[in-house]
Amino acid sequence: MMKALFVDQEKCTGCRRCELACSFFHFQTYSLSRVRLHIVRDGEAEGPVVCVQCGLCQYACPIKGAIIRNKKTGAFLVTAKCNPKSCNGECVNACPYGVIHIDLKLKRAIKCDFCGGSPSCVNACPWNVIQYVDAGSPYALNNKRVAEVRRRWSVERAYTKSSLEALKKV
């Protein structure tokens, strides 16, 4: 079954344990996290921005086989063929979420690989903001969550302006 990460930004507290867990799992350093947390004040959403495995990095990559898709999980993986010297970091430029990086030490691109099937960010999140779910279910989860939040607060209170705009499209 193809998998996906479901992010409920409304719940995010900004603790960055997802980033920490991601870094520790892969490199034991903080800065190379593939999860990115954009915290913007007042009127904007906040929460983790994760790789949604959209494949734009693969599309942009000029080296055949440097980024391949794991058919089981649906994650796009960087292979040993990746060689940042022979490209201009097209994958980084193509990523709309800013979640793929070139690691100068490892001399290759790094990106979310679902930690081989048990994502560290999901395990680390204290507030269940990031969930590892079947690829088909985020829409259902999203609708359920919207209903929950509406019961608790008025929509205007629960959602910031930008997310309200997004809601209209749901």
Place this chain on the structure above:
Amino acid sequence: MVLYSYAGKILRVNLSKKTIKAEDTRKDVAQLLLGGNGYAAKILWDELKPGVDPLSPENKIVLMTGPITGTGAPGSGFWEACFKSPLTGVWGESACGGWWGPMLKFAGFDGIIIEGASKDPVYLWVHDGEAEIKPAEGIWGQTVPKTEEAVRKEIGVPQARVLSIGPAGEKLVRFAGIAVDLERYAGRKGGGALLGSKKVKAVAVYGEKEIPIAKPAEYGKALKECEQAVYASLNSGGGFPNGTLGGYDGCNQFGDLPTKYGETGSWEAVSDLYVNFVNKYLLKNRACFGCMQACGRVSRVEEGPFATPVYGGPEYETTAGFTTFALQKDIEPVIKANYLCNIYGLDTISTSHMIAFAMICYEKGLITKKDTDGLEVKWGDANVMINLIEKIAYREGFGDLLAEGVRRAAEKIGGDAQKIALHVKGLEMPYHDPRAGKTQAIEYGTSNTGMDHFHAHETLDVECYGADLGLIPFGLPDPKTIDRFSEDPSKASIAKLVMDWGTVADALVICKFHQYVNLGPDKYAKLLSLATGWKIDGWELLKIGDRIFNLGRAFNVREGIRRKDDMLPPRIMQPATTGSTKGVGITNYEGMLNEFYKLEEWDENGIPKPEKLKRLGLDDVASYIASLKA
């Protein structure tokens, strides 16, 4: 040589000479005093001359992280500001959460020493092992959010973390705080005024450096264990997932919520305040770096005279200060008042304290409309509160007097004002009532920072709320067996243990709320050992707490502090008039204090004995104290 888990460098910024130097973090000092308030105490003991004016260029401010800051350890998102306090004139320290501390370490520094004073406004930009002093004329006078925005824009790094002061710091309001991200504050004791006196508007930090860990794989495992311990506690109702304001009703029931400028410890009128806040104004929780508890609150008032934008707050202390302490019963004015304090850069505890102080002085006729710029400063008047906050921040009219803090203001007002004023060593009383748990009285009296509930720890939490802080294996009696109203001198041993452990938190630079969630000295000692490669256990950690507490005391003794300065204000010792502490006063404070002195090995005048200081490894401090006696 790698000093594991430390960044290895400390920045020294001299604003008079406009020089910046990166010094090595000293291993001997780190092993003796860890980091945070310990390391900073050593710097200030060595480098400050006794008696310097806190607002003169001779004073220094040390912004410090600790050995496990930014490593993912629970509660490790903190940093400490240490200085000689402009408010009290003695040892001053403020702890603050958020992300600034870890980011300083990722930028390659364990701390920043700021000395001298600049003629023109400046801000510091610290990034990737480098630092610059940059002009700040354009942002001088701005509020905190505008400052942060302008600095981030100018340096071009939106992810940078910015510490800054508001107009209150610039105007040298003696209790101006240091803000981070408009929601986290190194609030108390006037660090903001000190930065203002040095003309430092902000310190921006960003970096991506690694923090070397001695045993990374084992450290990761130990982190996992700690994480599980925290979850276990949170799942069993411990910790602060409801924020500190979640404890408001409990404090009210225990008589721990100072009311009407400390006349009593509870007020029925506010019994539904917390529920009202959650239902109407709370948007979500927010966490500091790496925190699982996320005690921070995000709230706003949408419309009306107290409308605010979305921001971080309010906490328990702020709410208590702007409600019961001043007999005001609504939450909306609190959210507004908190927001204003945040943008102007004011400590909410001292600000609300000063407003309630003005109210009681007005009631008793010690001040009149003539003194208050025509304002009727009546109990519970929310509009007066809001008005006074701005006056204090800009030192306008009556606000100029209040901006001096309660000790100086009471001296100027004269008459009975000095008898009424609630402070120890010049620091205004925060919002926990020592009549509800008598050990708190010892902490208020002997804390190095003055009447302070959280440096070194909140002992009321043990007596009233049954927190064991992981200290039972280290000699703490089962909290359930402690009689909170007893004033037996043996209470001094509880105070000593809890305060030493609290001091360790400020040296490791961790959030004290993580001492409530199954993380005792042993767990942190294990983390510290694996991170640094040193061998250290829980007992050793407590000894370090003892060492730092006594170093702070020696600093204060050098500034002239003696037993008379450890006395509590009479108003808070008088019997409370209502609630669960009705009729309860404090009658044997001196008995408890004597016992505390004995345990600390201080002489009858409150001076640490040189033998003890030597035993703690503070030889030079011991020699100074010995010379003082001779």
